[in-house]
Amino acid sequence: MLKVLLITYYWPPAGGPGVQRWLKFVKYFSEFGIEPIVYIPKNPTYPLTDESLFKDIPKGVRIIEHPIFEPYRFAEVFSKNESKTISKGIIAKDNKQSLIQKLLLYIRGNFFIPDARKFWVGPSVKFLSKYIEDNNINTIITTGPPHSVHLIGKELKDKLDLSWIADFRDPWTTIGYHNKLKLTKRSIDKHKALEKHVLNTVDHITVTSYTTKEEFTEITNKPISVITNGYDTEKVSDIQLDTKFTVSHIGSLLSGRNPEKLWKVLYDLTEENTDFAKDFRLRLVGAVSEDVLSSIKEAGLSIFLENKGYVSHKEAIEIQRSSQVLLLVEINSEETKCIIPGKLFEYMISGRPILAVGPKGADISKLIKETNSGHFFEFQEYSEMKKVILECFRKFQEGNLITETKGIEKYSRRALTKEMSSLLKRFNK
Numbered sequence: 001m002l003k004v005l006l007i008t009y010y011w012p013p014a015g016g017p018g019v020q021r022w023l024k025f026v027k028y029f030s031e032f033g034i035e036p037i038v039y040i041p042k043n044p045t046y047p048l049t050d051e052s053l054f055k056d057i058p059k060g061v062r063i064i065e066h067p068i069f070e071p072y073r074f075a076e077v078f079s080k081n082e083s084k085t086i087s088k089g090i091i092a093k094d095n096k097q098s099l100i101q102k103l104l105l106y107i108r109g110n111f112f113i114p115d116a117r118k119f120w121v122g123p124s125v126k127f128l129s130k131y132i133e134d135n136n137i138n139t140i141i142t143t144g145p146p147h148s149v150h151l152i153g154k155e156l157k158d159k160l161d162l163s164w165i166a167d168f169r170d171p172w173t174t175i176g177y178h179n180k181l182k183l184t185k186r187s188i189d190k191h192k193a194l195e196k197h198v199l200n201t202v203d204h205i206t207v208t209s210y211t212t213k214e215e216f217t218e219i220t221n222k223p224i225s226v227i228t229n230g231y232d233t234e235k236v237s238d239i240q241l242d243t244k245f246t247v248s249h250i251g252s253l254l255s256g257r258n259p260e261k262l263w264k265v266l267y268d269l270t271e272e273n274t275d276f277a278k279d280f281r282l283r284l285v286g287a288v289s290e291d292v293l294s295s296i297k298e299a300g301l302s303i304f305l306e307n308k309g310y311v312s313h314k315e316a317i318e319i320q321r322s323s324q325v326l327l328l329v330e331i332n333s334e335e336t337k338c339i340i341p342g343k344l345f346e347y348m349i350s351g352r353p354i355l356a357v358g359p360k361g362a363d364i365s366k367l368i369k370e371t372n373s374g375h376f377f378e379f380q381e382y383s384e385m386k387k388v389i390l391e392c393f394r395k396f397q398e399g400n401l402i403t404e405t406k407g408i409e410k411y412s413r414r415a416l417t418k419e420m421s422s423l424l425k426r427f428n429k
Contacts, residue, residue, distance in 0.1 A: 001035040002428060004139045005132065007124070007153065009117055009146050011040040012057060015050030015310065017251065017342050021169055021208075021229055022143055024359055024413040025420055027056050032421035034296070036061060037137070039128065041068035041120060046285075048241035052312045056232075066127045068121040079237065103183070113190050114172070115146040116328045125155040133161060139428060141168040145175070148196045157201055163427055166202040168187025169229075171212050186396060196218070204427060209363045211338030227420055229342035230411040231349040234314070239321040244394050245276070247355070247389075248283040250316050251343050255291040256331035259357045262377075263299035265385045269393075270304065276393055280304050285311055320350040324396055325389075330358035332379045339360045345411045346371045353403040355385075373405045 006026065010018040013043025026036045106218055112118055140162055142153035150166050157164045172332070173188075174196040183191070198203065199220040199326075206225050207213050213224045228387035270277040279397070282296070283306045296305055311319070320326060326347045330336050340363050347354050365376035375388050395401040409415065 001030070001033055002139070002154040002422060002424060003035045003037065003137055003139045004141060005039060005128070007039045007128070007140060007149055009041060009044065009120075009144075009149055011038065011063075012053040013047040013049040013051050014044070015048035015053070015313070017229075018169065019050075019053060020313075020342050022167075023053060023056050024230070024232055025417050026061060027204070027232075028414050028417035029421060030058065031414070032418050034421050035134070035265075038063045039124070040065055041117075043067055044069070045070040048310055050312050052314050055116055059072060062249050064131065064226070064371065066124055067121075068123075069116065071116050071119070105180065106182040109183045110187045113187060114151070114194055115148050117146040118148045118151070118328070119396045120149045121148055121155065122150045128152070128156060129159055132156065132162065137162070137224045139163045139165070139424065141165045141167060143169060144172075145170055147195075147198075150202075151194070154198055154201050157203075164201075164204050165203065165204045165206060165424070165427070166198060166213060167206045168216075169208055171215060171335075171338060173200075174215060174338075179335075190398050204423070208403045209338040209340045210366075211363050215338065225423055227416055227423075228340055228411060229345055230413045230416045231408075232413040233349075234317045239318060242281075242322050242324055244281045244322045245325070245393055246281045246283050247287065247325045247327050248319055249327040249329065250285045250320055250346075251341065251372075252286050252330060253284060253288045253292050253329065254331070255289045256333070256336075257329040258289075258292045258295050259329050259379060260295050260299070261380055261382050262329075262357055262385055263296055263301055265382060265389060267300045269386065269389065270301075273390075273393075275397070276390075279393075279396070281306055283319070283323065285309075317350075319345065320352065323350075323352055324401055325392055326350065326352050326374075327358040328358075328364065329356055330356070330362060330364060332359050334359065340364055340367065344368075345408070347403055347415060348411070351393040351403060351405070355388065355392075356415070357385075371405050371408050373403055373408070 006022060008022050012019060026038060029036050108116060140153055140156060142149045144150050153164045153166060173191050189263055196219055199216055199222060204223050205216060206227050208228050210226055213226050216224055270280060282301055282304050285308045287310060288307060306318050328344060330339050337359050344364055348371055354368060356368055356376045357379060358364055368374050368376050377385050392401055
């Protein structure tokens with residue numbers, strides 16, 4: 001067995017997408033000759049929790065913890081609600097931000113670089129330096145965000161003779177929310193300098209999208225592998241499809257993910273088609289920003305809305321499989337073309353048609369087309385959206401709304417873990 005140390009901030013009971021990727025790698029590593037040791041914070045402040053994810057941690061996996069100082073606790077002195085909202089990534093548009101939120105964003109962006117978990121770096125390097133030497137560990141993996149975790153890897157690499165892989169679940173300086181942090185030019189330059197230093201110190205880089213690989217190739221000559229997120233085989237009871245025409249979005253729906261043209265399409269269909277109005281339901285699962293809820297209300301869709309809030313991963317899977325149509329929305333910007341959310345792959349395995357809305361040239365559009373799992377639209381494509389949704393509704397009425405995906409097996413968590421394990425073994429020859 002090849003022993004590797006994984007350094008991650010997100011781990012059960014953390015909920016949300018940040019924990020899924022490496023939890024699933026760890027779940028299957030032993031099948032491919034990898035012995036993971038997982039290093040996590042002892043007292044983290046997770047914006048979302050999901051106790052059900054503990055079941056995916058294999059018995060016998062060594063997990064080591066070290067305390068972390070979390071400034072979010074002090075931010076709650078100003079406003080507990082605003083602090084929690086920001087920590088979830090829900091940031092209102094500039095003209096709708098309160099003075100407290102603007103202040104918290106400025107402090108977060110300019111005083112905590114690269115992020116508010118930076119205070120874990122020094123203590124972790126000191127603790128892990130001894131642990132790595134005592135336990136004869138030659139390979140470490142860091143995964144971000146938070147990208148301060150990569151600074152732990154950089155300092156350990158500088159101190160010790162070891163191999164380091166940096167895994168980027170999201171990009172660093174081009175991540176969607178960076179332009180909302182009210183960064184000064186000095187702060188922007190500092191972020192870019194840290195990013196460049198990490199990318200040129202690490203031995204190997206793994207990313208979740210093709211666009212991120214292209215972006216990083218402009219900064220470093222280090223080898224980069226694309227290993228996407230994926231789906232796991234979930235054991236759920238027999239699921240009955242909803243009797244209503246449910247269009248469900250699972251996951252955070254932030255201010256930038258506000259498809260106003262889609263809301264207009266759905267409202268117009270309820271006005272023009274009495275059968276559609278009778279059967280249509282819009283279901284939102286997860287954190288939803290006030291901007292999005294206001295847009296839905298203004299569009300006249302409140303009476304069709306079911307806002308469930310955050311649910312366990314198991315319940316989210318059940319909702320995916322019972323929904324008639326699954327909605328995926330990505331922020332409409334150049335920076336988010338690279339985002340391939342893990343839920344896309346869970347959507348694929350659910351067997352329900354996907355309606356995705358995102359920026360032109362988005363990586364998700366290529367994957368949806370490649371796997372025949374649904375339809376992709378740019379934000380302003382009113383007529384195209386309307387035509388496809390109406391077609392889906394007619395198939396729903398006929399009882400044959402299905403999707404025939406192809407080639408999705410390579411995106412299973414087991415197959416992806418095999419790919420990651422092969423990389424680790426090649427890396428250590």
